[in-house]
Amino acid sequence: MSTARVKSRTKHNVPSEAEPIRVVVTGAAGQIAYSLLYSIAKGDVFGKDQPIILVLLDIPPMLPVLDGVVMELQDCALPLLREVIPTDKVEVGFKDLDAAILVGSMPRKEGMERKDLLKANVAIFKAQGAALDKYAKKTVKVLVVGNPANTNCLIASKSAPSIPKENFSCLTRLDHNRASSQVAIRCGVPADNVKNVIIWGNHSSTQYPDVHHAKVTVQGSEVAAYDAVKDDAWLKGEFISTVQLRGAAVIKARKLSSAMSAAKAICDHMRDIWFGTKEGEFISMGVYAGGNSYGIPEDLIYSFPIQLKNKGWKVVDGLPINDFSRAKMEATAAELVDERDTAMAFLSQ
Structure with missing residues (x-):
């Protein structure tokens, strides 16, 4: 064994520690972040041997809350943090x-039109895209969670021209998990x-949860989802609307938006970026x-089946x-084109 090789090992013959990666979570004082930060810091996302520097970004009024979050993370005594x-x-x-998880956005308030929501978020994600362009590594992987996630992601990407478009993605994994769970x-x-399962299109009520290509393992055998469920009317009706409207149903029941399930989906999404999807999935x-x-207009952030x-x-x-499927894929694309055009008008102001 060469000397260099020996130096890179500890006395227990374990490889020396990896360099810490730097991860930011925006909206870090919010409830999604509260469910998310522990999982990241304990190694569920980037690996059980990957040290982490965790950056918590929020608006000035939330800094006292962030201090409490920092105390709790310290009190977890997590070896990777x-x-x-x-x-x-x-x-x-x-x-x-190395990674940016953009959770913070302007939430829709009662009486607020969608264009007002877009206008407020264009300003936020234009600024964050420009900051990523200026300060982050060019290899940074950016996940946009804050809604309207697809269009916010597009704005952030356009505002960060030196970072490859492929490095930006938005979260539809929560919808994907919801669809998988309903079938299960x-x-x-x-x-x-x-x-x-596939979520096509926008993270909104026009999204299309599609199980035409899904497989279900029943009693040890893998069968097509339509054959496993044996209820085409449910799959083409109630199943789709349940997934599309699940976020609103959670808010109605809990009086708060999905936080635990959103945090789990963020972890799934980022872990798959870091470690890849399974063969054939x-x-x-x-x-x-x-x-x-698939004939989807090109200048959009659109949810596809991805490996x-x-x-x-x-x-x-x-x-x-x-x-x-085609009709539903085109309907959600049309909504995204409309969102994009509205957002781009604000972006150029």
Whole structure:
């Protein structure tokens, strides 16, 4: 064994520690972040041997709350957590980042029109995109969670021209998990017995949860979801509306938006970017639509079936699309085109 090799080992013959990666969570004083930060800091996302520097970014009035979050993270005594940095400054928050999880956005308030919501969020994500462009690593992986997530992601990407478009994605994994779970419950199997559901389009009530290509393992055999469920009317009706409207149903019941399930979906999404998807499986994420084979307008962030490897993604091409699916895919694309055009008008102001 060479000397250099010996030096890179500890006395227990374990490889020496990896360099910490730097991860920012925006909206870090909010409830999604509260469910998310522990999972990141304990190694559930980036690996059980990957040290983390966690940057918590929020607006100035939330800094006292962030101090409490920092105390709790310290009190968890997590071995991988090297440093926690609370801040309200983008130059601190976005410096030298390996990963950015953009949770913070302007929520829709009662009586607020969608265009008002878009206008407020264009300002936020234009500023954050510009800060990423200026301060983060060019290899940074950016996940946009704050709604309207697809269009916010597009604005952030356009405001960060030196970072590849492929490095930006938005969260539709929560919808994907909801769809998988609904099928699993219907078939009486564990959730991981369902694979390859697809969320097409926008993270909104126009999204299309599609199980035409999904498989369910029932009593040891893998069968098509339609054959496992044996209820086409449910799959084309109530199943779709349940997934589309699930966020609103949670708010109605809990008087708060989905936080635990959103945090779990963020972890799933980022872990798959870091470690890849399983052979023969795909997940859903909102990505830049350029060059897609499904006829979706190109200058959008649109949710597709995705496979990941070596921190890069590709759209699963060539899946047969029937007329029922085509109509729903086009309807959600039309909403995204409308959102994009409204947002771009604000962006140019």
